[in-house]
Amino acid sequence: MRRLWWGGFLVLVLMASGERAGAVDLKETMKGILDAAAGFSPYVDAQGAISLPLGVRGEWVHLGSWVVPDEKAPGYGFHDVYTQPESVAAFRKNGVFPDGAVLVKEIRTVKTDDLTTGRASWAGEPAVWFVMVKDGKNRFAGNPLWGEGWGWALFKAEDPKKNVATSFQKDCMACHIPAKETDWVYLQGYPSLQ
Ligand code: HEC
Incomplete structure (x- = not known):
């Protein structure tokens, strides 16, 4: 249990410092993730352009x-x-x-x-x-x-x-x-x- 607490604390510290160090990057990353979730297909971009699936x-x-x-x-x-x-x-x-x-x-x-x-x-x-x-x-x-x-x-x-x-x-x-x-x-x- 104690180890779990320390693990959680460490993750929080890392996340906080990461955010301060590269606030813009983190925002960009989040945006990318949200955009990908909003899109419904890996072969279609946000404007509806279709790409040819390979393989x-x-x-x-x-x-x-x-x-x-x-x-x-x-x-x-x-x-x-x-x-x-x-x-x-x-x-x-x-x-x-x-x-x-x-x-x-x-x-x-x-x-x-x-x-x-x-x-x-x-x-x-x-x-x-x-x-x-x-x-x-x-x-x-x-x-x-x-x-x-x-x-x-x-x-x-x-x-x-x-x-x-x-x-x-x-x-x-x-x-x-x-x-x-x-x-x-x-x-x-x-x-x-x-
Ligand atoms: C000359 C007539 C013709 C044109 C033009 C045409 N299709 Fe088709 N398409 C067919 C026929 C008939 C089939 C099934 C039989 C075959 O392939 O011979 C088919 C099958 C397909 C299939 C396979 C799935 C299915 O519907 O059976 C896809 C995917 C497809 N067409 C996409 C398109 C797209 C996209 C366009 C326009 C860019 C297009 N076709 C234009 C006649 C056509």
Whole structure:
């Protein structure tokens, strides 16, 4: 018990001296912590700018794949869709994506060759990433990349740091209307959610 008291006293002394020595730094640190707590996703900043999550192929759940084999089609390529493990668990429980759920669709080029199985196609290098971030609270009203319950983004392999989408209405919506009833997501392609 006595040791516990001394421990507590020491912590208080350290905190007090720390505050005096670097009052500004402490304030900055606190602000950082509060900002992080207020933000709802590590991939979205305070203004709603979305960044591409890295390493999803190794760490997230693979929801399913699509292949658009026609070279002239707008979506030509292999499409692999990923989300966080906790978003899958929440979806399986409630049937909806939780706030902060991120869907990443990685499109890769198509390679084809005659293998021992027959004429086979497989995914080559990544070309683009489509990203949706669930936001049920309309946090970024007025930001043209947020609406209909999601944030919308598009990144290209030549500069994965830059979201090249400018308006979800213009760049995304028309093509997602067939999936409106299922919160704009093409659920039929994601067996991992069932
Ligand atoms: C040419 C039509 C088209 C456009 C434009 C389009 N999408 Fe999609 N998107 C689809 C289709 C169809 C699917 C599912 C089937 C597939 O990938 O072939 C899909 C799937 C996705 C997925 C995987 C999750 C899901 O909804 O099934 C994400 C994420 C996504 N799109 C984001 C976006 C974003 C963000 C934009 C705008 C920047 C966008 N899409 C623009 C047609 C489109």
